[in-house]
Amino acid sequence: MHIEKRKAGNKTKYYLIHNYREGAKVKKVSRYLGSDLTKEKLEKIRPIAERQILQRVKVIRKINDPLLEALSEEEITQIKNLEQKKSFVIFHLSKEQWKRFSELFTYSTNAIEGSELSKKEVKDILNKDKWPKDKEKEDISEAYGVQNAIEHIRKTKVHLSIELIEKIHEIIFKNSKEFAGYLRTKGIEVVVKDGLGNIVHEGAPSENVRQLLKVLVGWYEKHKNKYPPILLAAVIHNQFENIHPFEDGNGRVGRILLNNILLKHNLPPVNIDLRRRKRYYQALQEHETNHDIRPTIELLLDEYKSMKRELGGYKK
Known part of the structure; x- marks a missing residue:
C-alpha cells in the first residue's frame, strides 16, 4: 500500500492506495485519509485504514464469484x-x-x-x-x-x-x-x-x-x-x-x-x-x-x- 497526495485548491488530500490482483486483472482500492495531514497524524491513521482496506478486499473477493x-x-x-x-x-x-x-x-x-x-x-x-x-x-x-x-x-x-x-x-x-x-x-x-x-x-x-x-x-x-x-x-x-x-x-x-x-x-x-x-x-x-x-x-x-x-x- 502507498500514500497518494492530490491537490485540491489550497489543500492537499491524502489517500491510501492498495492494488490487488483478481484473476488477470489488477484492481485498485483507495481510502481517503484527510487533508493537510501532519506526518504524526498520517502515522496514526494509516494502520486503521490499512485494516479497513484489507477487510474490504476480503469481502469483495468472497462475494465476487457465486x-x-x-x-x-x-x-x-x-x-x-x-x-x-x-x-x-x-x-x-x-x-x-x-x-x-x-x-x-x-x-x-x-x-x-x-x-x-x-x-x-x-x-x-x-x-x-x-x-x-x-x-x-x-x-x-x-x-x-x-x-x-x-x-x-x-x-x-x-x-x-x-x-x-x-x-x-x-x-x-x-x-x-x-x-x-x-x-x-x-x-x-x-x-x-x-x-x-x-x-x-x-x-x-x-x-x-x-x-x-x-x-x-x-x-x-x-x-x-x-x-x-x-x-x-x-x-x-x-x-x-x-x-x-x-x-x-x-x-x-x-x-x-x-x-x-x-x-x-x-x-x-x-x-x-x-x-x-x-x-x-x-x-x-x-x-x-x-x-x-x-x-x-x-x-x-x-x-x-x-x-x-x-x-x-x-x-x-
Missing part, C-alpha cells in the same frame, strides 16, 4: 442425486393452490424479517382488505407488496436482470421505504449482526454493488442451460444475499428471485417456512463461509415436501 469456479460433472451429479434422494417430483399449482401459496409465502417471508402479522391477518389483508388495527402500516403495506411481487414474477419473461431486481424491490416496498427500487449508493454500507452484536455478514462495499450484480447476471446467463434449475436458484438467491444490494429488504427480494428462477425453469415455487428460519440462515452461512451450496438445496427440497403437505395434492 461458486468460485465451475462445477465438475461429478458435483452436478451429486446435486441431481440429492433430488432423487429427497424424492423430488415436479408438480404444478392449481389456481386455488397459487392463492394459498401466496398467503403462506407472504406470511413467512415477511415474518422471517420481523413482521408481526399472523397467518390469519395476512389472509384477511390479501383476500378481504381487512386491516388489523393494532399492527404497523408498514407490515400491512409489505404484505400487499409481496403478493404483487409474486404476481409480477408469474407474468414476466425475464429470468434475471438488475432492472428486475430493482423492480421487485420497488413493488414490495413502494409504500414503506423511501429508497424502494434503488440500489445502495456510495457510503451506504450494510452489516448484519446477531442478537449478541456479533457481525455475521457484511454486504458488498456500496461502490461494488452494481458490478457484482452484473457478474451474477452474467454467471446465470452462462450456466442457465447447464446446471440443474434448483442449483441455479439456490446460487442466485445466496449470492444475492451475500451482495446485499439494498439498504434494507434484501431477504424478501432474494426469496422472490429464488422463485422466479424456479418458475422460469418450469419448477414450482417454494416457501421458506418461518419455523425453519434458523436452518435457512445456517445454510446461507455455510455457503458464504465454506462455499457449500448443498445445505441450501437440501432445505429447498425439504420445503417442497412440506409445502405439498400444506397445499394438498398437485397436478404432475
